[in-house]
Amino acid sequence: MTHYQAHETAVIDTPCNIGVGTRIWHFSHIMSNCTIGERCNIGQNVVVSSHVVLGNNVKVQNNVSIYTGVQCEDDVFLGPSMVFTNILNPRSAVPRKDQYQRTIVKKGATIGANATILCGITIGAYAFIGAGTVVIEDVLPYALVVGNPSKQIGWMSEYGHRLYFFEGWATCPESKQKYQLLNNSVTRVE
Numbered sequence: 001m002t003h004y005q006a007h008e009t010a011v012i013d014t015p016c017n018i019g020v021g022t023r024i025w026h027f028s029h030i031m032s033n034c035t036i037g038e039r040c041n042i043g044q045n046v047v048v049s050s051h052v053v054l055g056n057n058v059k060v061q062n063n064v065s066i067y068t069g070v071q072c073e074d075d076v077f078l079g080p081s082m083v084f085t086n087i088l089n090p091r092s093a094v095p096r097k098d099q100y101q102r103t104i105v106k107k108g109a110t111i112g113a114n115a116t117i118l119c120g121i122t123i124g125a126y127a128f129i130g131a132g133t134v135v136i137e138d139v140l141p142y143a144l145v146v147g148n149p150s151k152q153i154g155w156m157s158e159y160g161h162r163l164y165f166f167e168g169w170a171t172c173p174e175s176k177q178k179y180q181l182l183n184n185s186v187t188r189v190e
Helices: none
Strands: 070-071 103-105 142-148 153-157 168-171 178-181 187-188
Touching: none
Parallel strands: 070 103
Antiparallel strands: 142 153, 168 178, 178 187
């Protein structure tokens, strides 16, 4: 008896570690030696490659491929058809499986639909990557980035609202949590 749910068309290679309460939908492929946390949702037509690590409560929307080298911490949201890479200079005729780069998506970050994440970077906790963005460098915690190439245009709360700072302070309109901006770094203080 399994402790997760998988649609009959999903392919799950063994061994892999899938947490309690996780759901895996139509035509998805979970490769061996990956780790998927508890209460995750793996959408339709998703590939989770070997040695990928997904934390708890990670939401993966349809048509996402998560390649070897990617690690997502708890509460990460991966939007529809977003793309990870794991090689900087791929060539069909040149094998480079020993050159996979590590990409880390920190707790609570959101990556919007059709965004592309180049390998070897870290996306900070609660960062928000806009739809269609091409991320080519590390993203600060709480940063809002958009465009091609990505450019930071602001800051986001843990609830996903844009923060507007006045004299170094901002309040999330939904949660009422307070944030401080100091030396180009945001911290939640309450």
